[in-house]
Amino acid sequence: MNANELIQHLSDHQVVSKIIDLPANEVEEWHAHPWHQVLFPTSGLLQSNIESKSIIVPHNGMLFIPANTLHKSVSVTKTQFLAVYLNPQSPVNYGDNPKSCLVTPFLKELIVFLVEHGLDNHTEQMTTSLLCVLRDQIAIAEHYEIPLLLPSDRRLMAIFVELNQQPDLALTLAEWAVKVGASSRTLSRLCAKEFNQSFAMWRQNIRLVLSLQLLEKNISIQNIALELGYQSDSAYIHAFKGLFTQTPSQYRKKYLLV
Missing domain, CATH: 2.60.120.280 (Regulatory protein AraC)
Structure with a gap:
């Protein structure tokens, strides 16, 4: 029904x-x-x-x-x-x-x-x-604004699907361009058009939003950072705070039951 x-x-x-x-x-x-x-x-x-x-x-x-x-x-x-x-x-x-x-x-x-x-x-x-x-x-309840993630372009969608499955993939923009059959300039232009941001920022936002599910599990912040492809937990914490205005630990304590 x-x-x-x-x-x-x-x-x-x-x-x-x-x-x-x-x-x-x-x-x-x-x-x-x-x-x-x-x-x-x-x-x-x-x-x-x-x-x-x-x-x-x-x-x-x-x-x-x-x-x-x-x-x-x-x-x-x-x-x-x-x-x-x-x-x-x-x-x-x-x-x-x-x-x-x-x-x-x-x-x-x-x-x-x-x-x-x-x-x-x-x-x-x-x-x-x-x-x-x-x-x-x-x-x-606190309102939030999370940048959009899903693209309409098929080449960006192919990248999104892979990052969704393996967020720690460390391919450069040029390597992604070869992989999906587009130029680096085209991918940059598409990100600017669809999300009003750079390719690097779009990829980072995918990782950060996916990390919300990891924060609900009994996983250390350091291991979450490594699973997402960050070189250190401090880099992950800095990026997370930039999007969510609080650290991952603060977010976990305030909103998640772990």
Whole structure:
């Protein structure tokens, strides 16, 4: 049963949910739901479009999509996400503005509880109260901006697929150019056009976003740096802080359960 059929079937509920598994590079084409949606990857990575805006949703981030808003998602890697649908006729006012935000351990547990247990198994007042907590947690959650990763050009996509599987690949721009059948100048021009950044910065952002999944595991910062292809943990920490405005250890402590 797809999401809109589920919503129609349970239209008297305040909240319904489902777990969705996507293989890498799976595309969920443009669609909308009559209810608000909370989209939360528990593993993997999504690149989503909400109308004209594109957003990266990591496994410790979430996206709030207002009811009847057109959106589209692509799984950057093999991804599982929790989809929570919130009835706009509920006593809880969720607002009409999309939001991408980082998920604290408390907010994660609340979303997981919604999916695993369902709040409509309880009294309507308890359901309303807990959904108010959800709304408030989303409202105070920190917004984030992660640069886009997925290219539309087939040559850049070939590079992305390899880096996604082996982020420590140390090929130079010239070596990548030979490998994918393009000139170095062409690859540089394509990165500037698609991402408004250099090839080196795009490659670094791929590594840094992939590192978010490694940070949830019991792996030292030094070993994560080496796995990503950095020459030292200090180089990785410096690059991570440049994108996420905090060190990997601070990020791990604040947002990840390890």
